[in-house]
Amino acid sequence: MHETVIVLDFGGQYNQLIARRVRECNVYCEVKSFKTPIDEIKKLAPKGIIFTGGPNSVYLDDSPRIDKEIFDLGIPVLGICYGCQLMAYTLGGEVSAAETREYGKTNTSFDTDCLLFKELPETGITWMSHTDYISKLPAGFRSTAKTEDCPVAAMECAERRLYGIQYHPEVMHTENGIKMLHNFLYEVCGCSGDWSMSNYAKTAINTIREKVGGGKVLLALSGGVDSSVLAALLAKAVGNQLTCIFVDHGLMRKNEGDEVEKAFEKWDINFVRVNAKDRFLSKLAGVSDPETKRKIIGEEFIRVFEAEAKKIGKVDFLAQGTIYPDVIESGAGDAAVIKSHHNVGGLPDYVDFKDIVEPLRLLFKDEVRQLGTELGLASYLVWRQPFPGPGLAIRIIGDITEEKIQILQDADYIFREEIAEAGLDRDIHQYFAVLTSMRSVGVMGDSRTYDYTLALRGVTTTDFMTADFARIPYDVLERVSNRIVNEVQHINRIVYDITTKPPSTIEWE
Ligand code: XMP
Numbered sequence: 191m192h193e194t195v196i197v198l199d200f201g202g203q204y205n206q207l208i209a210r211r212v213r214e215c216n217v218y219c220e221v222k223s224f225k226t227p228i229d230e231i232k233k234l235a236p237k238g239i240i241f242t243g244g245p246n247s248v249y250l251d252d253s254p255r256i257d258k259e260i261f262d263l264g265i266p267v268l269g270i271c272y273g274c275q276l277m278a279y280t281l282g283g284e285v286s287a288a289e290t291r292e293y294g295k296t297n298t299s300f301d302t303d304c305l306l307f308k309e310l311p312e313t314g315i316t317w318m319s320h321t322d323y324i325s326k327l328p329a330g331f332r333s334t335a336k337t338e339d340c341p342v343a344a345m346e347c348a349e350r351r352l353y354g355i356q357y358h359p360e361v362m363h364t365e366n367g368i369k370m371l372h373n374f375l376y377e378v379c380g381c382s383g384d385w386s387m388s389n390y391a392k393t394a395i396n397t398i399r400e401k402v403g404g405g406k407v408l409l410a411l412s413g414g415v416d417s418s419v420l421a422a423l424l425a426k427a428v429g430n431q432l433t434c435i436f437v438d439h440g441l442m443r444k445n446e447g448d449e450v451e452k453a454f455e456k457w458d459i460n461f462v463r464v465n466a467k468d469r470f471l472s473k474l475a476g477v478s479d480p481e482t483k484r485k486i487i488g489e490e491f492i493r494v495f496e497a498e499a500k501k502i503g504k505v506d507f508l509a510q511g512t513i514y515p516d517v518i519e520s521g522a523g524d525a526a527v528i529k530s531h532h533n534v535g536g537l538p539d540y541v542d543f544k545d546i547v548e549p550l551r552l553l554f555k556d557e558v559r560q561l562g563t564e565l566g567l568a569s570y571l572v573w574r575q576p577f578p579g580p581g582l583a584i585r586i587i588g589d590i591t592e593e594k595i596q597i598l599q600d601a602d603y604i605f606r607e608e609i610a611e612a613g614l615d616r617d618i619h620q621y622f623a624v625l626t627s628m629r630s631v632g633v634m635g636d637s638r639t640y641d642y643t644l645a646l647r648g649v650t651t652t653d654f655m656t657a658d659f660a661r662i663p664y665d666v667l668e669r670v671s672n673r674i675v676n677e678v679q680h681i682n683r684i685v686y687d688i689t690t691k692p693p694s695t696i697e698w699e
Contacts, residue, residue, distance in 0.1 A: 192218035193381050196236045199518075200224045200254045200272050202243030206515060207652055208270065208360045208371075210554050212240070215372045216383035218552075221518045224254045231260070238266045238379035241273025243358065247287070247322050248272070248279040256280060266351035266378045268306075268371075271320060274354030278345065281328035281352075288339065292318040295363055296337050304334035304346050305377040306353055306370050314365040316343065316357035323356070351378055387560040391423070394549045398427035401547060405506030408543065410495055411436040412579065413450035416511035418571040419562040420550055424509055425457035426565060433460040433505070435498050437491055440467025441581030441590075443606075444599040453568040466494045471592065478588040480699035487580040508543040513550045513558055515653075575620045576654065584699035588627040593680075598625040600678045601644050608670045609648070609662075618660040621648035623674075624687075624698045632682030641682040644674060648686075649696055657691040 195217050199205040205221055212219035222231070224241075231239070239260065246253040258280055261267060269277035275285045298316040300307040316337070324342040327333060335344035335355070344355040353374065359367035375381045407424055411417045411434040424432045434454065438447040447463070454461050473486050499505070550558055562572035578584055585602075586594050602623040609615050624645040632639040646667070648660035671684045687694070 192385055194234055194236050195219045195238045195240065195375065195379065195381070196231060196234060197221045197240045197242060198224050198226065198256070198273075199242050200244030200246075200276070202245070202270075202272060203656075204358060204360050204652075205242045206518065206554070208240060208242055210556060211360045211368055211371055212375065213385060213554065213557065214368070215375050215381075216385045217375050217381045218385040224256060228257055228259055228263075232263065236265055237381050238268065238375065240374075241267065241269040241276060243271030243273060243319070244276075246272065248275045248285050249322075261350065261352060264351075266374070267353070268374045268378075269352075269354040270360070271356060271358060274345070274356050275320075275322055275324060277352065277354045278324045278328055278331070278342075281331070283324055283328035283331065284326035285322050286325040288321055288323045290339065291321045292323075292337065292339050293320075294318065296340075296343075296357065298335055298337045298343050298357065300344070301334040304344065304353075305348065306344065306346070306355070306373050307334070308373050308377055310366050310369055310373075315363065316359075316365070316367070317361045317363040318343075318357045320356060324354075353378065387557060387564050390553075390557075391426075391561055391564050394423060395427045398424065398547060398549055401545075402428050402431065402507055405431065405544075406502075406504075407432045407507045407509050407547065408499060408502065408505040409434045409509040411450070411454075413442065413446060413571065413574070414511075414577060415555070415562065415572065415574050416513055416550060416558055418450070418453065418567060418574075419558050419565070420509055420511045421454065421459070422457070422562060422565040422567040423549055424547075425454070425459045430458050430460060432509075433462065433502055435495060436461070436463045437494050437498075438463055438465050438467065439470040439487065439491065439581060440465075441470065441487075441583045441595065443577070443582070444603040449568075449570060453571050462498060464494055464498055466490075469494065471590065474583065474590050476589055480584060483583050483590070483699070484580050487583055491579075504542050506544045507547050508545075509547045509549075511550055512548045514552055514554050517551060573616070575622075578697055584697050585622060586625045586627065587698060594625055594627070597642065597678060597680055598623060598644075601625070601674045601681060604673045604677060605646055605670050608666060608673065612663070612666045614660075614662065614666070617650070618648045618662070619651050619657075620654075620696060621646070621660065621662075623647075626698075630683050634682065639682045641680045643683040643685060644681045645698070646670065646684060646686050647696070647698070649691070651691075651696075654696065655691075657696055659686075659688050659690060662686070 197209045209219045209221045279285045295315045296318045299313045323340050330347045331345045333342045334346050337343050346353045359370045411421050421434050473490050559572050605623050626643045626645050628643045648662050649657040650660050651657035
């Protein structure tokens with residue numbers, strides 16, 4: 191059992207970020223919908239509760255509300271943005287619409303007698319995003335921070351351990367925001383910080399051993415971070431009781447199939463690599479519609495996996511790389527499906543097994559990486575950027591041929607090399623090349639060329655739901671461009687994608 195803090199989600203865009211920040215402070219934390227019944231919250235015996243922001247005004251009829259009883263449990267509460275206003279409103283204060291919206295970096299002054307701001311500077315920048323403001327504090331509360339336009343940028347009722355802040359401490363633009371969260375967790379909630387990945391690895395290994403006993407475990411390994419870390423964890427826990435099936439569809443990036451295989455050599459597990467490139471390419475021949483390509487790959491994948499799994503016979507457990515963001519029940523409801531994602535790792539209908547093991551279910555992506563490092567997994571897998579299940583098939587616009595795959599692999603490899611060389615590989619969260627399949631006229635030497643246009647994409651993002659295009663320095667782009675046109679045949683033009691998501695998506699198909 192870990193000390194737990196609960197993040198109650200009111201539909202704010204930063205709900206998961208808050209939870210990740212709490213965990214970065216070594217406190218285990220779970221995100222729950224604001225609709226979670228009080229009894230369920232009590233059962234979790236949290237050390238503290240954090241209310242997230244949300245898009246609404248508290249005084250509207252259909253805005254998310256909270257039972258007043260939550261403030262009487264004796265558990266510290268921190269309300270952020272909407273959560274702060276909701277606390278004020280529910281406890282008898284007043285929230286009104288301001289004439290001007292306060293948005294972005296805002297100069298703020300703090301009362302450092304408040305535990306949240308203990309040992310922090312009296313002034314600093316905070317990140318604001320609100321139109322409503324607290325016009326009257328609830329009884330027993332006092333204001334502990336203010337800005338030019340906002341008399342209550344933070345409030346407290348120290349006696350009841352209730353705190354509210356109008357700005358977003360979880361985003362990097364707020365100076366000392368993480369320290370404020372840290373103060374809430376340690377000074378107010380009295381947490382001791384018992385959440386770490388080395389502890390987690392030990393516990394998870396023991397739990398897996400207990401559950402699996404002498405049974406056989408099967409894992410579909412994609413080479414992505416989650417399935418790779420899962421494989422490493424299972425390798426440590428149950429060794430050769432584990433069989434990993436790695437279906438290489440021939441649409442991985444350059445050298446990647448070999449890299450995945452190599453990373454697992456050191457463990458005594460059953461590693462099966464299926465080289466199924468020809469099967470996939472023949473099914474994809476002449477197909478250019480993105481959704482059709484995705485469907486073909488998804489279905490073919492299952493067939494190949496199924497055939498391989500049949501050779502093994504009955505297994506006891508199927509391992510799945512489900513991670514925490516996949517299981518969080520959002521306060522805002524489900525987002526619309528824009529693309530039919532294909533994720534390897536979950537194929538329960540096609541394999542004969544008794545039970546599922548999902549030991550990453552509690553972890554955020556950053557934690558999965560930490561766990562991978564802890565387990566000694568090769569860093570090129572631990573730090574691998576997200577890569578779509580259908581692979582390069584959705585980065586080649588239109589129909590797919592072996593030649594196009596080769597061109598894209600080579601160009602993409604150069605792009606990645608130069609980004610790493612420039613030290614940008616951890617700052618840009620995802621970057622890759624796209625073969626547009628559009629051709630245009632160029633000149634090389636004295637000859638006319640009529641060749642492909644390659645697009646480069648680089649994005650920064652916190653959750654891949656929204657993204658900004660990365661500001662890659664021109665000199666880096668210049669090197670990439672020079673190298674690609676010189677080293678890769680059939681590309682005579684390179685463009686950089688400067689759209690954000692939305693309205694674009696990260697991948698082109
Ligand atoms: P989009 O293109 O939807 O991508 O903005 C968001 C993130 O998801 C990745 N992506 C996929 N991941 N299977 C996956 O496992 C897929 O089919 C798939 N399609 C997109 C994409 O690379 C980005 O990180």
